[in-house]
Amino acid sequence: MAARIFRRSKNAMQSGTAREGEWVLEFESHAPRRADPLMGWSGGTDTQSQVILTFDSFEAAKGYADRYGIAYHLVPPAERKLKIQSYADNFR
Structure with a gap:
């Protein structure tokens, strides 16, 4: 059971910065995703990949992973x- 720890970035679709600084521990999927024969949706049997944990700091996320014996790797932010540009730059 491996996980990755990363810092959430700003949502590109909105100007707000809510949840920007959160650290996320997300489990990696070990089973391949497959297409459902009836609907065509992709799905899998690995329910652990649906678990996403958020923390206030990297140290808290690292401590959680160490406490429960979860192998992790850090994705640098x-x-x-x-x-920086101004409206006048369009006419140069």
Whole structure:
């Protein structure tokens, strides 16, 4: 049972920053996903991959994984790249 720990980023579809700084522990799927023959939806038998735990800090997420013997790897947070420009730049 392996998991990955990452920091949630800002939602690109909204301007708000709610839940931006949360750390997430998400279990990786070990069983392949398969298409349902009747509906065509993809699904699997691994219910552990549906579990997503959120924490306030990386140390709390790491402590939880260590306490319960969960192997994990850290996905480093992506740096935000701000492109500062003004409306006048459109006419240069």
